[in-house]
Amino acid sequence: MSTLVIGNAYNEHLVGDLGALTPERRDALGNISLRLAWLLEPGDVLVVPQPVTPAFLHHLLDLKGLSADEVTVLVPPPGRFGDGILTGDRLLDPGFVERLRPVLAENAVDTVLPYAFDSAVAELARLLGLDKGTPGFGFLEEGGTDLLNSKCAFRAIAAGRGLPMAEGVATGDRAVAQGFAARMLAGGRPVIVKQDHHAGGYGNDILAPHPGVDPIGASRAVLLQDPAAVARHFDTHWAAYTGGGRHPVVVERYHPDSVPLTAELEIHDDGVDLHHVAMMRMRPVLDGIAISPACQTEEQRTAFADGARDLCVPVRAMGYRGLINIDVILTPDGEMLFSEFNGRLGGTTHLHHIGTRFLGSDYATRSTMLTRNSWRVGSMEQARAYLAERGLAFDPATGHGVLVTCDSTRRCGTVEYCIVADDPDTARATERALALATA
Structure with missing residues (x-):
């Protein structure tokens, strides 16, 4: 049987206010959904917000040993935010739903795998009869993933499991949020303000009591050196932080120069499987990933994996089935x-x-x-030619080289690459070679 894969990254479910983003930013964020083409197997159907360039699809299918007629890629009509991001109105467009029906029947599609399982995906699954074949559908249909993409819900569940977290508050009360921030800043400690629903570090602010605090996991650092400045900042930004008062916020002590790690796990009926632990490369928000045994010690990896599995216990008991990503920071003092x-x-x-x-x-x-995420090249064809001419292209026989994992050239003039090597030094040397490329 086959799968309907839906690339709805950075939709209205995951971003507090899509209208606050420029069209160019929405284009860039929506383009990330094209990564999901790597998940395709024969008979699968992929729905994405933007067209996949033939050169990128050929690159991907050729490496996977698939032909173009074994998979189907569809793009719905534009919606209220245009054609950059896959919003619910695009996914549920009546004409598009009817276009999907025969395609799914022809390919014997019986389950749905979205980037994020929001209410629009749940409605589409029911309309297309995919609800019964999708594990954990009852939890998902009732909005369960709202809990699992909430930073406030995370703090409550993690605290209940006794996992270590940064000192902080999760609140919809401005006085509580502002008061915590003011106390931290008065003591010389920076804080991070996190919107409850956002991704990749977007929507976060670092509030710093002194210059020189570099933002990691946030778009900027704001210097606030007295209580009056703190009050003015919350006057100006509280509505944005809370989505016009609809959502709470998290305010935590910020630990400068920490290393951010993420783990991907899969929760299923029989238990929990760890896929990997990775380091997030921030500039200052997420701009890449490093998966390597050298990115953390064995002790750190074990502690992270054990804590992540423990956090999955209540999540699994609630009825969630699917992938979950769990993040930690390693502070300069050695805390996780x-x-x-x-x-x-x-x-x-x-x-x-x-x-x-x-x-x-x-x-x-x-x-x-x-x-x-952003290697600047003129086109997908130029990227492939550069890699081939210099002997850097990925070779499945050796398991070494560079793959283009997402093509953003139409919207952003960049591609995302993935370097595969035996060790970090070799990977970094290849990355330096890519940095010398010119469009």
């Missing part, structure tokens, strides 16, 4: 602090599929995979 979870596909899901297909199930402990 759990920071959030996301019950959905994530920025490393396609890398897991690439790793298992080309390197084996133990890829995360014996190889290095190094990615950047």
Whole structure:
């Protein structure tokens, strides 16, 4: 049987206010959904917000040993935010739903796998008869993933499991949020303000009591050196932080120079499987991934994996089935602090599929995979030619080289690459060679 894969990354379910983003930013974020093409198997149907360039699809299918007639890629009509992001109105467009029906029947599609299982996906699944074949559908249909993509819900569940977290508050009360921030800043400690529903570090602010605090996991650092400045900041930004008062916020102590790690796990009827632990490369928000045994010590990896599995216990008991991404930071003092979870596909899901297909199930402990989201090239064709001419293109026979994992050239003039090597030094040397490329 086959799967309907839906690339609804950064939709209205995951982003507090899509209208606050520029059309260019929405285009860039929606383009990330094209990564899901790496998940395709024969008979699968992929729905994405933007067309997949023939050169990118050929690159991907050729490496996977598939032909173009074995998979189907569809793009719905534009919606209220245009054609950059796959919003619910596009997914549920009546004409598009009717277009899907015969395609799914022809390919014997019996389950749905979205990037994020929101209410629009649940409605579409019911309309197309895919609800019974989708594990955990009851939890998903009732909005369960709202809990699993909430930073506030995360703090409550993690605290209940006794997992270490940064000192902080989850609240919809401005006085509580502002008061915590003011106390931290008065003591010389920076804080991070996190919107409850957002992804990739977007929507977060660092509030700093002194210059020199570099933002990691946030778009900016704001200097606030007295209580009056703190009050003015919350006057100006409280509505944005809370989505016009609809959502609470998280305010936590910020630990500068920490290393952010993420783990992807799969929750199923029989238990929980760990896919990998990865380091998030921030500039200052997420711009790449490093999966390598050298990114953390064995002790750190074990502690993270144990804590992540423990966090999955109540999540599994609630009825969730599927992928979950759990983040921690490693502070300069050696603390491991759990920071959030996301019950959905994530920025490393396609890398897991690439790793298992080309390197084996133990890829995360014996190889290095190094990615950047934005290698500037003129076109997908130019990227492939550059890699081929210099002998850098990925070779499935050796398991080494560079794959183009997402093509953003139409909208952003960039591609995302993934370097696969035996060790970090070799991967970094290849990355330096890519940095010399010019469009």
